[in-house]
Amino acid sequence: MTQIGSCAICLAPAEQKCANCQLVHYCSRDHQKQHWKTHKQYCTPARVKTDEKYGRYLEATRQIKPGDVILKESPLINGPAQVTPPVCLGCYKMLEEEKTVPCAKCGWPMCSTECSERDVHRPECFYTQNRGEKVKISTYGVPHPNYQCITVLRCLYQRDHDQKLWSKLQALESHCEDRRDTDKWNNDRKMVLEFIWKFFKLETTFSEEEIMGCCGIVQINGHEVPLLEPEYVAVFDRISMVEHNCRANCNKSFTSEGDIILCAGCPLSPGTHISVCYTDPLWGTEARRHHLADSKFFECTCERCSDVTEFGTMYSAVKCKKKNCKGYLIPETFILPILHKTTSPDPKTRGLDNKFWKCPVCEDAVSDAIIQQLLQDIGKELSALPKEDPDACERFIEHCSGYLHPSHYYITDAGLALAQMIGQQHNLGLAGVSDDRLLLKTQLCRKITTLLETLAPAETRLRGSLLFELHAAVAETGRRKSLIDGPMVMLGYVTESRKILSESANLLRHEPVELPEGQVARQARINLIQMDDLIEKLSNALPSPL
Numbered sequence: 262m263t264q265i266g267s268c269a270i271c272l273a274p275a276e277q278k279c280a281n282c283q284l285v286h287y288c289s290r291d292h293q294k295q296h297w298k299t300h301k302q303y304c305t306p307a308r309v310k311t312d313e314k315y316g317r318y319l320e321a322t323r324q325i326k327p328g329d330v331i332l333k334e335s336p337l338i339n340g341p342a343q344v345t346p347p348v349c350l351g352c353y354k355m356l357e358e359e360k361t362v363p364c365a366k367c368g369w370p371m372c373s374t375e376c377s378e379r380d381v382h383r384p385e386c387f388y389t390q391n392r393g394e395k396v397k398i399s400t401y402g403v404p405h406p407n408y409q410c411i412t413v414l415r416c417l418y419q420r421d422h423d424q425k426l427w428s429k430l431q432a433l434e435s436h437c438e439d440r441r442d443t444d445k446w447n448n449d450r451k452m453v454l455e456f457i458w459k460f461f462k463l464e465t466t467f468s469e470e471e472i473m474g475c476c477g478i479v480q481i482n483g484h485e486v487p488l489l490e491p492e493y494v495a496v497f498d499r500i501s502m503v504e505h506n507c508r509a510n511c512n513k514s515f516t517s518e519g520d521i522i523l524c525a526g527c528p529l530s531p532g533t534h535i536s537v538c539y540t541d542p543l544w545g546t547e548a549r550r551h552h553l554a555d556s557k558f559f560e561c562t563c564e565r566c567s568d569v570t571e572f573g574t575m576y577s578a579v580k581c582k583k584k585n586c587k588g589y590l591i592p593e594t595f596i597l598p599i600l601h602k603t604t605s606p607d608p609k610t611r612g613l614d615n616k617f618w619k620c621p622v623c624e625d626a627v628s629d630a631i632i633q634q635l636l637q638d639i640g641k642e643l644s645a646l647p648k649e650d651p652d653a654c655e656r657f658i659e660h661c662s663g664y665l666h667p668s669h670y671y672i673t674d675a676g677l678a679l680a681q682m683i684g685q686q687h688n689l690g691l692a693g694v695s696d697d698r699l700l701l702k703t704q705l706c707r708k709i710t711t712l713l714e715t716l717a718p719a720e721t722r723l724r725g726s727l728l729f730e731l732h733a734a735v736a737e738t739g740r741r742k743s744l745i746d747g748p749m750v751m752l753g754y755v756t757e758s759r760k761i762l763s764e765s766a767n768l769l770r771h772e773p774v775e776l777p778e779g780q781v782a783r784q785a786r787i788n789l790i791q792m793d794d795l796i797e798k799l800s801n802a803l804p805s806p807l
Contacts, residue, residue, distance in 0.1 A: 269296045281306055281323075305332040307535055309502060316434075317502045318534055325529040328721075328767065331511060332523045336495035337429055338419075338479075339381065339519065340412030343453075344404050345491050350385065350411065351376025353493040358401045368395025384418035385411055388461045407460075410453045412483075412494055416475040417457070417467050433501050435477030437470075439558040449476045481557060486515055488775045497521050505557070506536035507549055507565040508572075512719045513537055517773045524771055526719025542717035543677075545577045545636075545670045546595045565716070566595055572715050576673070578666040579632055581620040588622025589666050590632065635664065639671055646675070651686065651698070654679040668712055680705035680730060691737040699734060699741075706731035722778050725768030729781050732762040732788075752799040759792040 265274050266286030275286040279293070287293040306329070307319040325331065341348050347356045349372035361370035364377035367389035371377040377386075389396055398405060419427040440446045454472045458464040482501045483494040500513065500521050510527045529535070540552045546566055553561050565571055569591045570578075578589035597616065616629035639661055646653050657675050665672055683702040687693030694702075710727050713720055739754020762785055769782035 305499070307331055309499075315504055315534070318504045319499070319502050321529040321531055321533045321535060323531055325525045327525050327527055328770070329525045330522055330771065331525060331535065332499055333516070333520055334497055334499055335520050336497055337426060338412065338415050339486070339493060339495040340415050341408050342485070342492060342494050343409050343412070343479075345408050345493075346403055347398050347401050347405050347408065348491065348493070349373075349376050350382045351379040353489050353491075355489075355491065356401055361398075361401075363395070366390055368397060370398050381415075384415045387418065388414065388463065392461050406452060406456070410456050410460075412479050413453050413472065413475045414457060414461070416478060416496075417471060420467075420471070429498050430475070430478055430496070433478045433482045433496070435474045436481055436558045437474055437477050440473075440477055440480075445480070446473070449473065449480075484513070484521065486519055488515060488517070488519060488773065495519065495521070504534060504536050505539040505553065505559075505561065506534075506563045507538055507540070507542060507546075507561060508563065508717060509536045509538040509542070509719045511535055511537050512721055514722070514771050514776075515773060517775055522771055524721070526721055537719070538717065542720055543670060543673065543723075546571065547577070550595065560596075560598070562596055569593070569595060574668050574712060574715055575666040576668055576670055576712075576716060578669060579618065579627075579635065580664050580666065581623060581625055583620065583623050583625045586620060586623040586625065588620040590618040590620050590625075590627055592616060592618050592629065592632075636671075639664065643671055643675060649682060649686070651679055651682045654682065655701075668708075673709060673712065676705045677709055677727075680709065680727065684730075684733070691733055692740075696741070699737060703731065703734040703738065706734060721768040722772065725765045725772075726778055726781055728761050728765035728768065729785055732758045732765060735761060736792075748799070749803065752796070752803075755792060755796055755799065759789065759796060762788055762792065 264278075265276060266278070267273070267275060269285050269287060269292070271288060271292060273288045275288040277287050277289075277293070279285045279287070285296070287296065306321060306323050306325055308322050309317055310320045311317050319331075321331075341350070341353060347370060348354060349356055350369055351371055351373075354372050356370055356372060360372070362373055362377065363370055364382070364386060365374075366377075367386040369377075369382070369385060369389065371382070376382070396407065398407065416430055419430060450469075450473065453476055454469060457467065457472055479494065479496060482496050484497065484500070485492045486495050500523060503511070503523065510525065510529060510533065511523055512526050514522050514524065516522060523535070523537070539557055540549045542549075544552070550561050550566060553559060575589055575591070577595075578591050581588045581590050593616070617626040618629060618632050619626045642661075643657065646657055654675050658672055658679070661669070661672055661675075680702055683698050684691040684694055691699060691702075706727050710724055710731065713724050713727075717723075735754055736758040739751040739758065742754065743749075743751035766782055766785035766789060769778050769785065772779035772782050774780060774783060
């Protein structure tokens with residue numbers, strides 16, 4: 262049955278809806294066109310919903326395909342990271358001492374006069390002028406304490422200069438009570454709050470509640486924007502309503518201008534909660550949950566965290582050491598209370614909670630303390646591996662296979678690094694690696710991309726990059742096979758490689774060229790043209806059918 266609504270322009274009864282968001286009705290195409298200038302900034306295939314468990318969240322309003330852009334928005338506030346060397350406060354490029362231009366009004370070093378006149382620099386420039394003394398920065402290339410307050414100061418400025426923006430910021434979660442008296446809170450109070458009060462002489466202008474609230478808003482809602490080195494921070498409005506899930510259905514990226522893009526990583530039906538992963542989905546469950554508790558102040562109980570097998574991947578499982586048993590140890594549950602305002606518990610004392618890891622095959626049980634000590638030792642071994650050394654990486658995987666499941670997160674981490682390293686050590690690229698190493702690269706790329714499809718299907722950035730590596734390995738395998746079995750053997754390999762490359766390019770199509778994945782996407786598009794030419798030549802060389 263067609264839903265009747267009111268036209269957004271004339272309020273007349275209307276059946277037609279905006280095809281993208283399905284939220285606004287129109288009585289005619291003319292009224293839809295007339296309304297577009299206002300509607301386009303809100304037109305997304307998602308609506309804001311509220312309930313007691315999730316608070317504000319986003320829900321799909323129509324069927325959404327993988328790769329579809331759900332929303333794109335500009336930041337409410339952006340600024341330098343809290344710990345940063347001196348950067349231009351207009352464009353966030355790192356500054357070199359001999360190449361700075363001080364702002365004529367406030368003295369903050371910039372990369373150019375144009376940047377000193379940008380609106381984004383206005384807050385700290387305003388408060389520095391009111392202070393009555395210009396800023397002087399004398400050290401570059403290392404973190405500078407004066408920059409710790411800038412992004413928070415830009416939030417505070419809106420209270421008296423842009424009430425609408427201030428209201429949007431205040432609607433975001435700050436978790437002040439959860440943060441209070443933590444090490445981070447005390448550091449923010451000293452390095453941000455007291456600096457704003459004393460350096461800018463704003464003790465009577467902004468209260469402790471306002472300053473620490475803005476610290477929390479930036480900490481909880483800030484996104485690191487990786488378009489430059491060092492990264493800068495941005496706070497967004499609607500994207501902050503997207504809930505967390507360790508097996509998220511969406512991913513975020515950025516445009517070259519610094520806008521954020523939210524893309525579907527899986528098919529979404531109307532009514533589906535839209536989610537992203539707030540932590541690293543390739544971490545183990547305990548590490549993810551501790552990170553979320555420490556940084557976002559909630560304990561994750563998503564479907565992945567609640568499943569000790571992690572959808573059958575055994576991503577955290579440890580090999581059972583009972584004689585002749587081929588099973589793996591897994592905990593009874595990962596969903597245990599996490600102590601807030603403390604660091605992660607000492608592995609040696611974790612066994613006090615009577616937690617055990619059990620083998621479903623032989624039913625043997627091992628205390629959590631023993632498992633944690635084993636994982637801690639293996640983690641130290643992984644951290645100590647020499648960089649860019651595929652031999653060391655391969656030895657680590659072989660050694661740890663005696664203790665961990667083949668898909669364990671430590672083995673996956675090392676396997677991912679190894680897959681990317683193979684072919685990077687020679688000027689000849691993949692042509693310079695042995696047949697065994699080429700086969701290993703191919704196997705690792707296939708294994709990890711399949712694992713990602715199960716554990717983290719929305720991680721399109723990593724999957725796309727791995728598929729690019731895989732396409733190159735398959736093409737090189739075909740080249741070698743053709744030297745033995747003749748050139749026609751190569752057609753099948755090149756056709757498979759092209760299919761893999763096409764999927765890689767599709768997964769990475771929204772990545773900006775400033776990111777490595779964006780550069781891979783650009784190269785993938787070039788390679789596709791070359792492969793199409795090669796496939797045509799190989800096909801034309803086939804014998805004609807009788």
